[in-house]
Amino acid sequence: MGKWATLSEKTRRELLQARAFLSAVAEPPAQALARFVAERGARGAVDAILRGRAAAPVLAEVEARCADVSGERVLRAGEEAGLRLLVPEQPEWPDEAFAELAGAREVGLPDMAEPLALWVRGQGGLAEFTERAVAVVGARAASGYGEHVAAELGNGLSEAGFGVVSGAAYGIDGAAHRGALSAGGRTVAFLACGADVDYPAGHGRLLRAIADQGAVISEYPPGTPPRKHRFLVRNRLIAAMGRATVVVEAGARSGAANTANTADLLGRPVLAVPGPVTSQNSVGCHAMVRSGQAVLVTRTEEVVELLTPLGVSPAQEVAAGSRATDRLHQDARRLHDALTAVDSAGYEELARDCGLPLARVRAVLPELELGGFVKRTECGWSAITR
Amino acid sequence: MGKWATLSEKTRRELLQARAFLSAVAEPPAQALARFVAERGARGAVDAILRGRAAAPVLAEVEARCADVSGERVLRAGEEAGLRLLVPEQPEWPDEAFAELAGAREVGLPDMAEPLALWVRGQGGLAEFTERAVAVVGARAASGYGEHVAAELGNGLSEAGFGVVSGAAYGIDGAAHRGALSAGGRTVAFLACGADVDYPAGHGRLLRAIADQGAVISEYPPGTPPRKHRFLVRNRLIAAMGRATVVVEAGARSGAANTANTADLLGRPVLAVPGPVTSQNSVGCHAMVRSGQAVLVTRTEEVVELLTPLGVSPAQEVAAGSRATDRLHQDARRLHDALTAVDSAGYEELARDCGLPLARVRAVLPELELGGFVKRTECGWSAITR
Numbered sequence: 022m023g024k025w026a027t028l029s030e031k032t033r034r035e036l037l038q039a040r041a042f043l044s045a046v047a048e049p050p051a052q053a054l055a056r057f058v059a060e061r062g063a064r065g066a067v068d069a070i071l072r073g074r075a076a077a078p079v080l081a082e083v084e085a086r087c088a089d090v091s092g093e094r095v096l097r098a099g100e101e102a103g104l105r106l107l108v109p110e111q112p113e114w115p116d117e118a119f120a121e122l123a124g125a126r127e128v129g130l131p132d133m134a135e136p137l138a139l140w141v142r143g144q145g146g147l148a149e150f151t152e153r154a155v156a157v158v159g160a161r162a163a164s165g166y167g168e169h170v171a172a173e174l175g176n177g178l179s180e181a182g183f184g185v186v187s188g189a190a191y192g193i194d195g196a197a198h199r200g201a202l203s204a205g206g207r208t209v210a211f212l213a214c215g216a217d218v219d220y221p222a223g224h225g226r227l228l229r230a231i232a233d234q235g236a237v238i239s240e241y242p243p244g245t246p247p248r249k250h251r252f253l254v255r256n257r258l259i260a261a262m263g264r265a266t267v268v269v270e271a272g273a274r275s276g277a278a279n280t281a282n283t284a285d286l287l288g289r290p291v292l293a294v295p296g297p298v299t300s301q302n303s304v305g306c307h308a309m310v311r312s313g314q315a316v317l318v319t320r321t322e323e324v325v326e327l328l329t330p331l332g333v334s335p336a337q338e339v340a341a342g343s344r345a346t347d348r349l350h351q352d353a354r355r356l357h358d359a360l361t362a363v364d365s366a367g368y369e370e371l372a373r374d375c376g377l378p379l380a381r382v383r384a385v386l387p388e389l390e391l392g393g394f395v396k397r398t399e400c401g402w403s404a405i406t407r
Numbered sequence: 408m409g410k411w412a413t414l415s416e417k418t419r420r421e422l423l424q425a426r427a428f429l430s431a432v433a434e435p436p437a438q439a440l441a442r443f444v445a446e447r448g449a450r451g452a453v454d455a456i457l458r459g460r461a462a463a464p465v466l467a468e469v470e471a472r473c474a475d476v477s478g479e480r481v482l483r484a485g486e487e488a489g490l491r492l493l494v495p496e497q498p499e500w501p502d503e504a505f506a507e508l509a510g511a512r513e514v515g516l517p518d519m520a521e522p523l524a525l526w527v528r529g530q531g532g533l534a535e536f537t538e539r540a541v542a543v544v545g546a547r548a549a550s551g552y553g554e555h556v557a558a559e560l561g562n563g564l565s566e567a568g569f570g571v572v573s574g575a576a577y578g579i580d581g582a583a584h585r586g587a588l589s590a591g592g593r594t595v596a597f598l599a600c601g602a603d604v605d606y607p608a609g610h611g612r613l614l615r616a617i618a619d620q621g622a623v624i625s626e627y628p629p630g631t632p633p634r635k636h637r638f639l640v641r642n643r644l645i646a647a648m649g650r651a652t653v654v655v656e657a658g659a660r661s662g663a664a665n666t667a668n669t670a671d672l673l674g675r676p677v678l679a680v681p682g683p684v685t686s687q688n689s690v691g692c693h694a695m696v697r698s699g700q701a702v703l704v705t706r707t708e709e710v711v712e713l714l715t716p717l718g719v720s721p722a723q724e725v726a727a728g729s730r731a732t733d734r735l736h737q738d739a740r741r742l743h744d745a746l747t748a749v750d751s752a753g754y755e756e757l758a759r760d761c762g763l764p765l766a767r768v769r770a771v772l773p774e775l776e777l778g779g780f781v782k783r784t785e786c787g788w789s790a791i792t793r
Binding site: 082083084132170248250251294297298299303304310316317318323354358359372375381 | 432433434437467468469470471472475518552555556634635636637680681682683684685689690693696697702703704705706709737740741744745755758759761762763764765767768
């Protein structure tokens with residue numbers, strides 16, 4: 022939009038009220054409503070709804086709550102809860118990330134729709150954050166291994182200048198956030214309840230730390246309790262906000278697999294971390310790699326490589342520890358293998374032992390001597406231990 | 408060849424002597440010699456060599472040992488060591504497996520050549536065995552996890568009617584052989600020394616068990632000591648004998664990676680088992696999957712699937728544990744999520760809570776009641792715990 026700065030205070034408040042109303046009046050993802058808002062704008066859509074002048078699918082989505090919702094009241098509840106409302110009309114709105122969700126809604130993908138507003142607890146700069154953000158997700162009942170890897174990834178991505186997006190759940194999500202926080206990086210948690218609700222309860226402190234160093238965000242209005250289906254609905258926002266989604270541990274059936282599917286639908290790369298084949302926690306990751314949905318990754322550098330334009334930061338393949346004898350040609354290696362540091366051997370014996378012509382043995386041994394691999398002894402040749 | 412049965416006893420002995428001579432006179436892989444034998448036949452090649460009538464590259468390969476080697480003597484040494492000589496002229500020779508090696512030699516791939524003869528300690532039927540054999544290889548310094556997976560694979564492949572080929576080394580190789588033996592299956596070990604040499608020394612008992620239930624095989628004549636380069640040379644036979652090669656654990660630099668490369672060169676599928684990204688033992692496996700050289704596999708069924716004609720034995724994807732509520736449509740799930748077993752809620756309250764039209768709530772709740780998901784109470788509706 023970009024023209025937020027030019028709007029009057031009154032217009033801004035009206036827009037915020039309209040968006041607050043929209044965020045509360047229907048249960049996301051409200052596809053008909055999102056389409057209606059995209060066509061009419063927020064204020065136009067709200068006016069039409071309040072006068073009952075919208076198509077039946079839109080009215081069906083808002084019918085149950087319409088009479089009870091007041092945009093101004095929701096907005097104040099948010100302010101009292103320490104949340105601010107971020108709306109698409111503001112420059113901080115991450116346009117690109119959510120344009121894909123609107124596109125998915127337009128082509129009729131089920132359960133896909135852009136959020137109509139976001140409630141934010143924490144810092145600003147979401148659009149900028151999104152330009153270099155990676156979603157790290159995985160099982161709640163993660164293993165110690167999975168949490169370790171998630172924390173390393175969160176930390177490594179932060180150090181590489183990437184933001185970490187996740188869902189603040191126990192297990193992988195929490196470890197990824199913590200890893201990012203420990204590197205002093207920015208991290209964003211999307212909740213399946215109001216952004217003012219500490220869920221899971223045991224993550225109250227973690228959520229405050231995330232808000233301090235990044236943001237806790239929700240499309241649900243303040244006070245909304247978590248519900249099972251809301252986790253799946255929320256996952257689409259995590260997938261949309263990451264330039265890629267890394268799945269650290271996921272069972273055969275998991276919310277992480279759902280987030281990965283959404284990332285895939287949105288054309289974002291899906292990466293999966295392998296684990297022991299004996300662990301049920303890695304079954305989902307391995308299945309994604311086997312089906313071709315996900316690329317296998319083992320280290321932060323491999324994730325960064327996938328997100329970086331070609332030729333900029335290729336992950337160094339782990340250096341295969343090279344040995345001095347690697348540089349030797351085949352005949353030299355055969356001769357070197359045949360010698361020991363203890364015993365000596367003569368030309369003829371070595372020729373037979375290695376199946377090499379005598380002349381070749383006489384030519385190669387001095388080469389090996391020059392290289393410091395073998396030495397002459399009173400009775401022939403022996404190896405030099407290195 | 409197929410005409411072994413029609414040959415006279417004398418001709419057979421001559422062929423065996425010629426092949427025994429060839430197996431001892433040059434250090435494998437002797438590409439020029441293998442080509443010469445392919446052109447002239449074993450006896451023709453030996454005659455020409457003994458009279459010095461071969462091209463220079465062939466003579467260079469045999470020069471060092473030619474004067475000392477007697478085919479008859481090598482043959483007797485093998486018999487005394489309890490080995491029999493298997494030659495390409497016999498019907499038991501696994502033609503198909505080694506034809507690929509000859510092809511690789513012909514197109515000039517370095518270090519590729521078919522074996523000129525094989526020394527066997529153990530059972531017969533190698534050609535038949537090779538039709539359904541899988542190579543299972545990996546690190547010597549394997550982890551407990553790797554050995555567990557290798558043993559499971561060896562066992563599972565045996566139960567599925569596949570033979571297991573490996574190198575009898577400590578670590579993955581040994582575990583794969585043991586797994587096959589424990590299932591009463593057939594298993595073959597290729598050694599990088601004479602088939603009569605117990606190497607590694609600590610695997611003497613294992614080698615005897617393999618010989619009892621399968622075979623211990625080498626292209627090196629009896630008594631040949633192991634040498635570093637011989638392990639790499641030997642690896643090509645393991646790769647050629649397996650219809651696929653499964654790498655269980657492999658460091659960044661490993662013999663298993665070498666076997667996998669050879670299998671790849673020969674057009675055989677390479678499969679790799681993932682492991683913890685924190686384990687150096689799995690770095691090679693992950694790199695193979697990342698580069699596209701290997702397919703990730705986690706269970707025997709997935710290996711078998713790759714070896715079985717399409718549609719015969721697809722690995723069942725691990726059943727994603729389904730839940731009763733999976734069958735519910737989206738609105739029903741929203742309503743079900745909103746109810747608890749303890750409290751009751753009325754139609755209007757549920758409509759607001761779920762963002763569903765009242766009429767829809769009135770229609771769906773009886774559906775859920777019929778399904779046994781919810782029940783009517785004095786004050787409205789509540790969930791049934793299942």
